[in-house]
Amino acid sequence: MHLAGFAPAFALSLCDSEYARKPPVPIASGVSGKTKKNLQQMDYIIKDEKLELIYEHGKGAWTYHLRIPNSKNIEGKWGDIKVSGFIDNFKIEARNLAPIKGEDKMLSINSEIRKAINKKGGDFVTVTLYLLSNKERITEKQILETFKESEVLKAFEKLNEEEKNEIFDSIISQTNEEKQIKIIVKYIDKLSKQND
Template sequence: MKTILENEKLILRHEPGKGAWTYHLVIPGTKDIRGSWGAMKVSGTIDGYEFKDLNLAPVTNADKMISVNGTIRKAINKGGGDEVIVTMYKNSDNKLRSEDQLFDIFNDAGMLTKFKALPNDEQEEIIDTILSQPNESRQEQKIMAAIKKLS
């Protein structure tokens, strides 16, 4: 897991009428973390209360945020405007970062020989398509499509 915050003081924000986002924390330094809704999961603590697998919500051109539900607010006895101490980790993603990792997957699937038999431009296109995906889930979809095509 990658540390995003460690014992950071944040203000629990309250914005009526925002549904699940009425109470939320804006997470500093997260503007450049890439990922789509539901693909960025975080775990950690808020005032010692442990949370797991909350969505780190994308906000256009701004730091991301997490919703702080009633269960958490009740457990920490805090409301809008209160200061909280947050430690947060981005749940590890197993996104592939290199050709070698991809070759290992093709090898495990028994498809490396067939993949290597493709013309170089087709190999490069498959590699680029898979490695350029924004998250592990999308990479898995492209890998499965490539393996299906190779079989």
């Protein structure tokens, strides 16, 4: 498996599984940086919250952005504070929150996202975001590679988009490596039964 950086426990969990066909390789650790230890255990920053898509002319990449409520106490410099989640059911991954001294953080909303959600400045969007730990990041691509090597990718691909997103979210949102491992193994088991 292409699971670089995952602890040996993950390798053992998958090797012990009757669904593993090849020896695992650990998952890449992800982007480096420092985040306060207490924030590494934080799940959701916001969940299903309505926020205004703010338009400020002449701000470059920040012309369209969201202000993320209750985020001003999250410590870290630019590049340290990464979030994943959904904006109006559009999945975003490992996006930077811009730190602003003494204020709530900003999340830039680029043209790709605006086109996908069909919103403009002044419109409201439904936002769910969770803070990524710098130590345990796993991507959708790595999850798919794990499913492929465990021979459950075809069963996964038969699921509808909502079910796929639920699986990705339940794995990626886990606060530590051990929880991610348990969820991945659970889904490998469940998907393998759908292959029968």
